Amino acid sequence: MGRPAGPMARIVLAxxxxxxxxxAKVxxxxxPVPPNGxxxxxxxxxxFMPDGAGSVALQADWFVTAPQAGGLLAQGRFSRALPCGKSPAxxxxxxxxxxxxxxxxIARGLLSRAGGSL
Known part of the structure; x- marks a missing residue:
């Protein structure tokens, strides 16, 4: 079972x-959320952590919802690992x-669903 992204990851992702x-879309x-949602x-x-072997992996499920637009806009799974070495930097x-x-x-998923523009 997954967990929500931490505060720093949420800021960087946003x-x-x-x-x-x-x-204006993000x-x-x-x-504050605008009155129109x-x-x-x-x-x-x-x-989403580095390992002892010098790589870091991110595996995540994501989805975008908009109740004012009928619910689910896009969704997907992401999995990638990169070599990173062992230094914290x-x-x-x-x-x-x-x-x-x-x-x-996520942007590609949204743009493909919206026909290339949001």
């Missing part, structure tokens, strides 16, 4: 999504890179 989708964690991105992480850099890849995947 920033990555904002860079990939029109700026709220940062903690921002907003879509929500949900990420459940099964794995290298591990943090590759963990950030994995979140960027996840943001790419």
């Amino acid at each position: 920033q990555d999504l904002a860079a990939r989708l029109p700026e 709220l940062m964690p903690g921002d 907003a879509a929500s991105v949900h990420v459940s992480m099964q794995e 290298a591990q943090a850099r590759e963990m950030s890179g994995l979140l960027a890849h996840l943001a790419d995947t």
Whole structure:
């Protein structure tokens, strides 16, 4: 069973999504939701830690919902591992890179569902 992304991962993922989708479309964690509602991105992480062998993996299920648009907008699974070495700086850099890849995947899922524009 997965767990929600931690606070830092949520912020980094939101920033990555904002860079990939029109700026006005992405709220940062903690921002107020507009009165007309907003879509929500949900990420459940099964794995997101460096290992002792010098790699880091991210395995997650994700889905985007928008009740005002009829419910589920997009969903998917993400699994990728990258070599990172054993230094904390290298591990943090590759963990950030994995979140960027996840943001790419979510943005592609949304854009394909929306016909290329949101």
